[in-house]
Amino acid sequence: MKIEPVTKQLNRRRRGSSLLMAMMYVSLFGGLAASMAMFTMSNVEVSAGHDQLVRAYAAAESGMSYLQLQLRQMPKPVTSAGVVDQTLARTLFSGSGGIGDRVAAQFNGTTNLKGKTVLVSSTSIRIPPIALASSTDASSFSLQIDQDQTDPRILHLTSVGKCGDITRAVSMSVTIEKRLKYAIYSNVAIQIGKNAVVEGDIVSTLTGFSKGPPVWLLSDMRALSSMSSLDTDLQNFRNYIKDKNPSIDNRLDVRSTAAKNAAAAQGFYDRNADGFVDDWDLLLNRIDSNQNKVISSGEFVNPVTGQSYDAELFKLIDSLSPPLESGGATRSGYNDGQLDARDAYAKVKGSIKVGVTQKSWDDWSKDTSSSGGAKYGNGFREQFQGPIYSPDPTVPPVQFAIDQTDVPTILPSNFDTTAYQNQTGSSAGTQSGTVAGGHIKNATITSAMANGGSATESTPFGSTSIQATYQRPVFQNVTFENVRIPKGLNALFKNCTFKGVTWVDLETNITNTSNQTTTDPSAGMTWSKRMVPGKGSFSSTTPLNATNSLGFQNGNNLRFDNCTFNGPVTSANPTAYTHFTNSWEFTGATYFNNTVDPTCTILAPQTNIEMGSFSDPNSAPSTLVGVVVAGNIDIRGRSVVDGSIIVTGNGASNTTLAYFGSSDSASDPNAMPEGGYGRLYMRYNPSRTMPNGISLPISLTPTVNSFRTSTATWQW
Numbered sequence: 001m002k003i004e005p006v007t008k009q010l011n012r013r014r015r016g017s018s019l020l021m022a023m024m025y026v027s028l029f030g031g032l033a034a035s036m037a038m039f040t041m042s043n044v045e046v047s048a049g050h051d052q053l054v055r056a057y058a059a060a061e062s063g064m065s066y067l068q069l070q071l072r073q074m075p076k077p078v079t080s081a082g083v084v085d086q087t088l089a090r091t092l093f094s095g096s097g098g099i100g101d102r103v104a105a106q107f108n109g110t111t112n113l114k115g116k117t118v119l120v121s122s123t124s125i126r127i128p129p130i131a132l133a134s135s136t137d138a139s140s141f142s143l144q145i146d147q148d149q150t151d152p153r154i155l156h157l158t159s160v161g162k163c164g165d166i167t168r169a170v171s172m173s174v175t176i177e178k179r180l181k182y183a184i185y186s187n188v189a190i191q192i193g194k195n196a197v198v199e200g201d202i203v204s205t206l207t208g209f210s211k212g213p214p215v216w217l218l219s220d221m222r223a224l225s226s227m228s229s230l231d232t233d234l235q236n237f238r239n240y241i242k243d244k245n246p247s248i249d250n251r252l253d254v255r256s257t258a259a260k261n262a263a264a265a266q267g268f269y270d271r272n273a274d275g276f277v278d279d280w281d282l283l284l285n286r287i288d289s290n291q292n293k294v295i296s297s298g299e300f301v302n303p304v305t306g307q308s309y310d311a312e313l314f315k316l317i318d319s320l321s322p323p324l325e326s327g328g329a330t331r332s333g334y335n336d337g338q339l340d341a342r343d344a345y346a347k348v349k350g351s352i353k354v355g356v357t358q359k360s361w362d363d364w365s366k367d368t369s370s371s372g373g374a375k376y377g378n379g380f381r382e383q384f385q386g387p388i389y390s391p392d393p394t395v396p397p398v399q400f401a402i403d404q405t406d407v408p409t410i411l412p413s414n415f416d417t418t419a420y421q422n423q424t425g426s427s428a429g430t431q432s433g434t435v436a437g438g439h440i441k442n443a444t445i446t447s448a449m450a451n452g453g454s455a456t457e458s459t460p461f462g463s464t465s466i467q468a469t470y471q472r473p474v475f476q477n478v479t480f481e482n483v484r485i486p487k488g489l490n491a492l493f494k495n496c497t498f499k500g501v502t503w504v505d506l507e508t509n510i511t512n513t514s515n516q517t518t519t520d521p522s523a524g525m526t527w528s529k530r531m532v533p534g535k536g537s538f539s540s541t542t543p544l545n546a547t548n549s550l551g552f553q554n555g556n557n558l559r560f561d562n563c564t565f566n567g568p569v570t571s572a573n574p575t576a577y578t579h580f581t582n583s584w585e586f587t588g589a590t591y592f593n594n595t596v597d598p599t600c601t602i603l604a605p606q607t608n609i610e611m612g613s614f615s616d617p618n619s620a621p622s623t624l625v626g627v628v629v630a631g632n633i634d635i636r637g638r639s640v641v642d643g644s645i646i647v648t649g650n651g652a653s654n655t656t657l658a659y660f661g662s663s664d665s666a667s668d669p670n671a672m673p674e675g676g677y678g679r680l681y682m683r684y685n686p687s688r689t690m691p692n693g694i695s696l697p698i699s700l701t702p703t704v705n706s707f708r709t710s711t712a713t714w715q716w
Contacts, residue, residue, distance in 0.1 A: 052163040052164045052165075052166040053163075053166050053168065055139050055161075055163035056139070056161040056162055056163040056164075056166045056167055056168040057161055057168040057170075057709070058139070058161065059132055059139045059140060059141045059161030059162060059163060059168075060141055060159045060160060060161030060168050060169055060170045060709075061159070061161070061170055062132060062141060062159075062161070063130070063141030063142070063143055063159030063160070063161060063170075064157065064159040064170050064171075064172065064707075066130070066141075066143075066159075067127075067143050067145075067157055067159060068157075068702075070103075070106050070107070071103075071174075071700055072405070073106075073405055074102050074103065074106045075102060075697070076099075076102070076697035076698045076699070076700070077092045077095075077097060077098050077099060077102065077697065077698055078695050078696060078697050078698075079092065079178060079695070079696075079698060080416060080692060080693055080694060080695045081178065081692055082178060082599055082689055082690040082691045082692040082693075082694070083178065083689050083690070084153055084176050084177055084178050084698065085153075086151065086152050086153060089147075089152040089153040089176050090122075090147070090152050092176055092698060093122075093123070093147050093152065093155075093176070094120070094121075094122045094123070094147075099125070099145075099155075099176075100120035100121075100125050101120070103118060103120070103125050103127070103145065104117070104118040104120055104125075107127055112130045112131075113127075113128050113130065116128035123146065123147045123149075123152075124144060124145065124146045124147065125144065125145040125146075126142070126143070126144050127142065127143035127144070128142065129141065129142045129162070130142075130143075138163070138164075139161065139162065139163045140161070140162050141159050141160060141161045141162070142159070142160045142162070143157075143158070143159055143160075144157075144158045144159075144160075145157055145158075146158070148173075153175055153176045153177070154173055154174075154175055154176075154703070155173065155174050155175075155176065155700070156171060156172075156173050157171060157172050157173070157174060158170070158171045159171070168709065169709070169710050170707065170708070170709050170710070171706075171707070171708055171710060172702060172703070172706045172707040172708070173702070173703040173706040174700040174701060174702050174703060175700070175701045175703060176698055176699075176700060177698065177699050177701055178689075178690050178696065178698055178699065179686070179689075179690065179699055179701075180408075180410075180627075180644055180646065180690060180694075180696065181200075181201065181684065181686070181699070182200060182201045182202065182203050182407075182644055182646075182684060183198050183199060183200025183201060183202060183350060183641075183644060183645065183682050183683060183684040184198065184200070184201075184202045184203065184644070184645045184647075184655075184657075184682065185203045185205075185407075185410060185644065185645070185646045185647065186203065186204055186205070186645075186646075186647035186655050187205050187206070187410070187411075187647060187648060187649065187650050188206070188211055188632060188647055188649065188650060188652050188653065188654055188655055189204065189206060189211040189212045189213060189214055189215075189216065189653065189654035189655070190202065190204050190214065190215045190216065190647075190654065190655055190657070191212075191216045191654050191655065191656045191657065191658075191660055192215070192216065192217050192218065192347075192348075192657045192658060193218045193656070193657065193658030193659050193660050193677070193680075194218050194219070194220055194222060194223060194313075194658060194659070194677050195220055195310070195312050195313050195316055195658060195659075195677045195678060195679045195680065196218075196220070196657050196658035196679070196680040196681075196682070197220070197316060197317075197320060197345075197346070197347060197348075197349075197680070197681055197682070198347070198348045198349070198350065198682045198683075199320070199321065199348075199349045199350065199681075199682070199683040199684065200349070200350045200644075200682070200683055200684025201350040201351045201352070201353065201684065202215060202348060202350065202351075202352045202353070203353045203354075203402070203407050204352075204353070204354045204355065205355050205402075205407070205409065206354070206355050206356065207355040207356055208356070209356070209360075209361075209364045209371075209373060210371075211653050211654055212373070212376060212653065212654055213361070213365070213373060213376055213383045213384075214354045214355065214356055214361070215352055215354060215384070216376060216383050216384075216654075217347060217348070217383070217384055217385050217386050218385055218386070218658075219234055219279050219347070219385040219386045220279070220313055220316075220347060220386060221234060221279045221280075221282060221283050221313075222234060222385075223677075224302075224309040224310050224313075225302050225304075225305060225307070225309055225310070226302050226304045226305070226309075227286065227302075227309060229286065230282060230283065230286050233267070233282045233285070233286070234279060234282060234385075236266070236267075237252075237268060237277070237279075237282060238250075238381040238382065238385065239381070240252075240263075240266055240268065241381070242379070242380075242381050244259075247396060247397055247398065248358070248384070248388075248397065248398045249387065249388040249389065249390070249397035249398065250278060250279070250347075250381075250384070250385065250386055250387050250388060251276040251277070251278045251387050251388075251389070252268065252276060252277040252278070253275065253276055254270050254275060254276065254277055255275040255276075263277055268281070268282070269281060269285055271284035271285050271288065271291070271293065272284060272293050272340075272341055273293070274341070276387075278386075278387035279347070279385075279386055279387055280345050280387065283295070287299050287300060287309075293340060293341065294338050294339065294340040295338065295339040295340070296337070296338045297314065297337050297338065300314050300339075310676075310677070311676075312638065312676055312677060312678055312679040313677075313679065314339065315679060316679040316680075316681060317339050317343050317345050318333075318334075318335050318336065318337065318338070318339055318343060319334065319335045319681070320343055320344065320345065320681070321334070321343075321344065321683075322334065324685055324686070324687045325687050345387075346386075346387045346388065346389040347385070347386025347387055347388060348386070348387075348388045348389070348397075349389050349391060350388075350389075350390065350391070350684070351388075351390050351392075351395050351396065351397055351398070351399060352388060352397065352398050352399070353398075353399045353402045353406060353407060354398075354399070354400055354401075354402065355401065355402055355403075356400065356401070357400050357401045358400045361373075361380055361400075362379075362380045365377070365378070365379055365380045365382070365383055366378060366379060408696055408697050410646060410648055410694075410696065411648060412573055412574075412575075412577075412605040412606050412631070412648045412649065414605075414648075414694055414695045414696060415573050415603070415605040415629065415648070415693060415694055415695070416573075416693045416695070417570050417571065417572065417573055417603055417605075417693055418693075419692055419693050420501050420503055420568065420570040420603065420693070421484070421503045421505075421570070421572075423482060423500065423501040423503075424442070424482045424483060424484045424500070424501050424502070424503040425442060425443065425444045425482070425483065425484040425503070426442065426444075428441075428442045428482040428500070428501075429441075429442045429482075430442060431443045434449075435449040435450070435451050435475060435478050436449075436451055438477065438478055438479060439478070439479045439481070440478065440479075440480060440481070440483065441480075441481040441482060441483075442481070442482050442483070443480075443483050443484070444483070444484040444485075444486055445475075445480070445483055445484065445485050445486070445489060445491070446486070446489070447473040447489060447491070447546075449475070450473035450474055450475055450491070451474075451475060451476060451477075451478065452473075452474030452475055452476040452492075452494065453474055454471060454472060454473055454474060455471075455472050455474050455492050456469065456470070456471050456472070456543050457469070457470060457472065457492070457559070458470075458540075458541075459557055459559075459580055459583060459585065460583075460585060460610050461559055461585050461587055461610075462587070466540050466541075467540055467579065467580040468528075468540050468544055468557070468580045469540065469541055469542060469543045469544060470490055470543065470544050470545075470552070470557055471490075471543045471544065471545040472490055472491055472492040472559070473489070473490075473491050473492070474491070474492045474493075474494065475491055475492070475493045475494070475496060476493070476494040476495055476496065477494070477495050477496065478493075478496050478497075479496070479497045479498075479499060480496060480497070480498050480499070480502065481498075481499040481500050482499070482500035482501055482502075483498070483502060483503070484503045484504075484505060485502070485503065485504045485505065485556060485558070486505050487505045487506050487507055487553070487554055487555060487556055487572075488546055488552060488553045488554065488555070488556070489556060489558070490544075490552060490555070490556060490557045490558065491558055491559075492558075492559045492561065493558070493559070493560045493561065493563055494561045494562060494563075495561070495562050495563065496560070496563045496564075497563065497564045497565075497566065498563065498564070498565045498566065498567065498569070499566045499567060499596075500566070500567045500596050501567050501568055501570065501596060501597070502565070502567065502568070502569045502570070503570055503571070504556050504558065504569065504570070504571040504572070504584075504604070504607075505556070505571070505572050506554075506555055506556055506571055506572040506573075506574050506582050506606075506607070507554035507555065507572075507574060508572050508573060508574050508575060509574075509575060510523070510524055510527050510574050510575045510576040510578060511523075511527065512526070512527075513526065517575055518575065518576050519575050519576050520576060521576055521577040521578075521579070521649070521650060521651025521652075522651075523576060524574075524576035524577050524578040524579060524581075524651060525578070525579050525651075527551065527576070527578060527581070528551040528555065528578045528579055528580060528581035529551060530549070530550040530551055531548060531549055531550065532547065532548050532549065532550060535547070535548035535549075536548070551578075551581040552581075554581070555578060555581030555582045556571075556581075556582060556584075557580060557581060557582070557583050557584075558583075558584045558585070559584070559585040559586075559587060560584065560585070560586050560587070560590065561587045561588045562587075562588035562589050562590070563586070563588075563590055563591075564590075564591045564592075564593070565590075565591070565592045565593070565594075565601070566593050566594065566595050566596065567594055567595065567596035567597060568594060568596065568597050568600040568601060568602065568603060568626075568691070569584075569601070569602050569603075569604070570600070570602075570603040570604065571603070571604040571605075571606075571607055573605050573606060574606045575606075576606065576651070577606050577608075577631045577632070577649040577650065577651030577652070578606070578651075579608060579651060579652075580608070582604075582606060582607045582608065582631075583607065583608040583609075583610065584604070584607060584608070584609055584610070585609075585610040585611075586609070586610070586611045586612075586622060587612070589622070590611065590622040591622065591623055592622070592623055592624050592625060593623075593625075594625055594626060597626075597691065598625055598626050598688065599626045599627060599688060599689050599690060599691040599692075600626045600627050600629075600691035601624040601625055601626045601627065601628050601643065602624070602628045602629060602630060603627070603629045603691060603693070604629060604630050604631065605629055605630070605631060605648045605649070606631040606648070606649055607630055607631050608630070608631055608632045608633075608649075608652065609628075609630040609631075609632065609633040609634070610633075610634050611633070611634065611635045611636065611637065611639065612634075612635055612636030612637030612639065612678070622635075622637065622638075622639045622640075623639070623640045623642075624639070624640070624641045624642070624643065625642045625643055625685075625688070626642075626643040626688050626691070627643050627644050627646060627688075627690060627691055627694075628641060628643065628644070628645045628646065629646045629648065629694075630645075630646075630647060630648070630649070631647070631648060631649030631651065631652070632647055632649050632651070632652035632655055633645060633647060633655050634655065634656040634657075635656075635657050635658070635680060636656075636658065636659050636678060636680075637678040637680070638678045638679055638680075639678070639679075639680050639681075640680075640681050640682075640683075641680075641681070641682040641683070642683055642685050642688070643683075643684070643685050643688050644684055644685075644688075645657075645682065657680055657682065658677065658678070658680045659677050659678065
């Protein structure tokens with residue numbers, strides 16, 4: 001037998017093992033390749049599914065934003081009820097002209113629905129799928145509004161986004177309510193003077209400048225005794241920020257080092273370290289001698305006179321933001337005798353909304369012609385002073401060119417005050433008591449009842465510019481309860497108390513010289529000046545009475561001096577603003593404490609209201625709670641308005657809040673009353689409801705923290 005060499009045998013074994021190993025690796029790599037292919041396919045499917053999920057969620061969010069936009073732009077149902085209860089909420093949702101009908105009208109017939117229609121039932125609204133215009137994968141959303149079964153005032157909004165076969169939903173809730181969420185709403189120009197602070201939004205519907213700046217603000221830090229240096233600082237600061245303050249809130253942003261250094265180079269420092277420079281920082285810079293960001297009462301003393309620089313201003317700032325409701329928690333630093341960051345001072349703590357454009361206001365404010373605005377302070381910044389702080393970062397501090405989609409239009413015709421009339425006089429019950437006895441109830445007051453003789457006085461009382469002179473019956477030291485004041489009384493009430501509801505009758509049909517009903521305030525002034533034939537012509541100095549003046553006979557020019565009101569004062573609603581003929585003045589210490597209807601203090605849509613003194617504002621303190629509605633209103637003195645001021649008339653030049661001069665027509669920002677400026681604090685109070693009789697659209701108010709995601713439980 002032939003013996004093979006060892007090396008040859010080894011070589012044959014190696015060739016077999018290599019083949020085996022190769023086959024093993026081929027199998028392994030083949031398996032890996034197949035696995036990778038399957039894994040890749042699985043990843044693609046997972047990725048596609050995840051992409052569709054994200055797109056479905058994005059579609060749902062887009063749908064919710066779209067629904068909120070449509071609800072905001074949609075004309076809302078109108079109600080005269082002050083409070084939306086559960087019964088009214090059901091009617092407002094499913095009744096004729098309700099939310100269901102209005103949502104359907106908002107969507108039906110639009111290209112978005114592609115011929116489909118909104119389905120409305122008694123408790124729900126379903127809106128068909130709407131494709132996203134920019135989508136390439138047929139992403140869409142469907143919308144639904146459901147009325148809560150337990151509380152029908154709550155509506156649940158749901159948006160279901162769909163991409164492919166995947167759906168995702170988002171939801172949130174809104175509440176049907178009736179609120180006018182403004183501290184001040186006015187159809188005439190608004191003047192807010194020194195020592196006047198507003199907490200809440202301000203609205204001026206004016207679209208022109210014939211009555212002056214739509215909103216005129218004066219700095220509270222101006223005109224402090226012996227502080228001309230601070231006046232100079234304020235002027236220089238306004239000039240410095242005019243091109244550096246795009247939000248127009250009169251607060252210079254110095255959060256960047258460059259801005260901070262540039263401001264410091266001009267002498268402007270962020271003394272309270274909040275990242276902004278405003279009027280408060282300028283005051284701190286001049287008065288806070290130890291630079292501890294606090295102004296003590298001792299530091300606020302004028303070293304020349306030994307008296308406070310402005311005691312009313314100090315008190316105003318120290319007592320800002322009291323509890324919204326009786327018994328509520330008091331904020332830190334409230335009325336503690338020192339001024340600091342806890343007082344959170346701002347001229348306006350809210351948003352200012354005006355009907356004019358920013359450019360038109362700026363151009364007009366520089367116009368030196370007789371119709372121009374330079375006389376109010378040359379330049380926009382001179383007419384718009386003081387820091388404006390919007391507590392909501394999503395709402396700009398100043399909004400221009402507003403329209404009805406932003407705020408409702410409120411006219412005298414929106415008001416029906418007859419419900420208050422029905423709570424007075426014989427409608428309230430049997431008459432009891434007498435004026436002579438010091439208490440009279442459920443009565444219609446007559447001039448024959450007057451227990452204080454008569455008085456002849458000019459109106460406005462104490463003004464250097466008068467409109468008329470009146471012979472008045474005088475009532476003094478009487479308690480009136482649920483009484484009617486008939487047209488033509490034109491009385492003076494001194495040291496009287498009014499309980500329940502007080503109703504003032506006025507001629508409602510104001511006519512022009514052709515004896516046609518008018519809404520024109522110019523015709524209203526002519527109507528006021530009509531004299532009885534054969535009794536001469538009108539003169540502001542001729543005493544008017546029931547025998548010589550037709551305006552006297554048909555209107556009510558009243559003065560309440562040192563009176564207390566424990567319920568609302570309301571009136572009939574004339575077709576036009578009549579200036580002095582329908583005018584009420586509240587002088588002395590006037591106090592309103594509504595124990596009958598705290599929703600309303602004054603409801604007089606076409607009446608001129610004057611509160612406070614022209615010569616000594618501090619001598620005429622007043623407190624008003626709830627809604628104050630007037631054709632026009634001027635408030636001077638030491639006053640608080642805890643609710644909302646609504647100025648509906650269009651005949652007055654402006655509504656003046658704080659001191660602007662010694663006459664009703666004055667607009668002098670430099671006027672200094674002998675007794676001091678007083679102080680005026682105006683706050684929108686959300687805890688106070690609206691009174692009945694004001695026809696306004698409802699609001700759909702989002703519920704805080706109600707937004708959430710969920711799996712869709714329904715599809716179209």
